[in-house]
Amino acid sequence: DAGVTQSPTHLIKTRGQQVTLRCSPKSGHDTVSWYQQALGQGPQFIFQYYEEEERQRGNFPDRFSGHQFPNYSSELNVNALLLGDSALYLCASSPTDFMNTEAFFGQGTRLTVV
Amino acid sequence: QKEVEQNSGPLSVPEGAIASLNCTYSDRVSQSFFWYRQYSGKSPELIMSIYSNGDKEDGRFTAQLNKASQYVSLLIRDSQPSDSATYLCAVSGGSYIPTFGRGTSLIVHP
Numbered sequence: 083d084a085g086v087t088q089s090p091t092h093l094i095k096t097r098g099q100q101v102t103l104r105c106s107p108k109s110g111h112d113t114v115s116w117y118q119q120a121l122g123q124g125p126q127f128i129f130q131y132y133e134e135e136e137r138q139r140g141n142f143p144d145r146f147s148g149h150q151f152p153n154y155s156s157e158l159n160v161n162a163l164l165l166g167d168s169a170l171y172l173c174a175s176s177p178t179d180f181m182n183t184e185a186f187f188g189q190g191t192r193l194t195v196v
Numbered sequence: 197q198k199e200v201e202q203n204s205g206p207l208s209v210p211e212g213a214i215a216s217l218n219c220t221y222s223d224r225v226s227q228s229f230f231w232y233r234q235y236s237g238k239s240p241e242l243i244m245s246i247y248s249n250g251d252k253e254d255g256r257f258t259a260q261l262n263k264a265s266q267y268v269s270l271l272i273r274d275s276q277p278s279d280s281a282t283y284l285c286a287v288s289g290g291s292y293i294p295t296f297g298r299g300t301s302l303i304v305h306p
């Protein structure tokens with residue numbers, strides 16, 4: 083049973099560029115959440131997708147956008163990259179049961195903006 | 197603003213000892229509480245979840261929850277060097293979105 087998978091694992095981008103990160107949820111999970119984790123900090127919630135719609139959003143600017151596909155996989159897009167966007171980006175999946183908020187993380191994508 | 201507070205550490209314990217990790221939270225309507233372990237350069241791994249007051253044991257791990265004091269803790273018995281990692285506390289409430297603390301770095305030395 084495959085867990086949550088993310089791609090790519092590492093990425094280097096130049097300031098001002100755009101980036102797309104991808105996530106496939108754990109089998110049986112249809113809710114995908116994205117987090118940003120800066121060095122030495124806990125994961126910060128970006129947004130959550132369910133039934134192909136953004137259900138909740140954290141305190142992140144509109145430069146951060148996402149998408150969920152019919153097969154429940156998801157993309158995170160970041161436009162106009164800033165140096166401060168350098169972080170570990172984590173995708174977490176969870177089942178439809180909204181009361182069960184156990185989230186399982188993928189291995190993450192390490193984004194470096196230079 | 198929902199807050200989850202953890203002492204960043206590092207907490208250093210000898211091998212075989214009990215490690216005690218603590219977490220406080222600000223949102224009184226919080227319902228679900230989680231402990232994640234994160235090795236350096238890796239993603240968080242869920243190790244415990246607890247939903248009601250009291251203790252929950254799983255192997256060498258015990259989670260303790262006191263909603264009246266807004267306090268949750270994780271005890272690791274017979275600590276091993278392989279337990280050295282950052283432990284993240286996460287709390288969710290009405291929004292069902294977990295809020296994470298900064299994590300406590302644990303070092304278990306031989």
